[in-house]
Amino acid sequence: MKQNSRCFLSPRARDVACRVLNCQSEDIVDVEPVKFGITNRSFSFRVGGERFILRIPGEGTSSLIDRHQEAEVYSAISPYRLCDAPIYLNPDDGIKISRFLPRVRVCNPNEDSDLRVCMKRLRDFHRLALHVGHTFDLYERIEFYERLRHSIPSSYSDYAETKRGVLSLKSWLEDNREPFCLAHIDSVCDNFLFVSDATGGESVQLTDWEYAGMQDPHVDLAMFCIYSLFTKERSDDLMDTYFEGKCPPRIRAKIYAYMAVCGLLWSNWCEYKRTFGITFGAYADGQYRYAKEFVRHFADLEHEVLA
Helix, strand or coil, X not given: CHHHHCCCXXXXXXXXXXXXXXXXXXXXXXXXXXXXXXXXXEEEEEECCEEEEEEEECCCHHHCCXXXXXXXXXXXXXXXXXCCXXXXXXXXXXXXXXXXXXXXXXXXXXXXXXXXXXHHHHHHHHHCCCCCCCECCHHHHHHHHHHHCCXXXXXXXXXXXXXXXXXXXXXXXXXXXXXXXXXXXXXXXXHEEEEECCCCCEEEEECCCCCCEEECCCHHHHHHHHHCCCCHHHHHHHHHHHCCCCCCHHHHHHHHHHHHHHHHHHHHHHHHHHCCCCCCHHHHHHHHHHHHHHHHHHHHHHHHHHC
């Protein structure tokens, strides 16, 4: 088992684990891939009687994420028990080691009871109004991800038209945004962890803070909706859940606009990752559809309710 487990961890990752956990290489056993996500690869392993998770950033990630900013975020949230603090986080290469949570499930976006718990967790986090020294600028990130493709054109033939629609929302969003606070940005269903204790009770953690920065907190609702590929009607339900009643029309329109902007942002992110041979299929196409369709949904609501 020990010999087979070595194939999963690079020598660099294994050396880091040995140094951080004060063990020998042969002490690292039962290595298993846990998650090959959109951004990272994660592995679990055991040392003695304890199990750990090691995160290794994926291809092209160093161009996308500032790990020093990620470390700043973990420092800001550490007093509030929003998630288990990492044992180790290297801001230079992004390798992270955390304790393994043995009884965990992620949020099921199709379960209303899960959504109520997760939106309360998100709402409580936003009410902390935490501050860090960097902003996640949605429009700047669109341009940044687009530039990373260099001369490679978008795979979508109507990209220029779609982008014009998204850019047309910028002025309205600036006039209607909430005061900036620390937002998670990657507040998707997979990052809400339901952790069970020995008696079967559950608590919820919000994990994976690598994109977090100062932003309108309502961006986090848009991110949850578009990752889950929610319909407009299901998105409305989520907004009403977050606001514990009916979402105000102005804020609903704003979240529609953010869904369009964030859809184009992650569509460009996917197109950049495609240059490494990494494709995301329905997820990537879904993000682009949000960029197109929710510009119209915003315009319809603005015309009908906000005029």
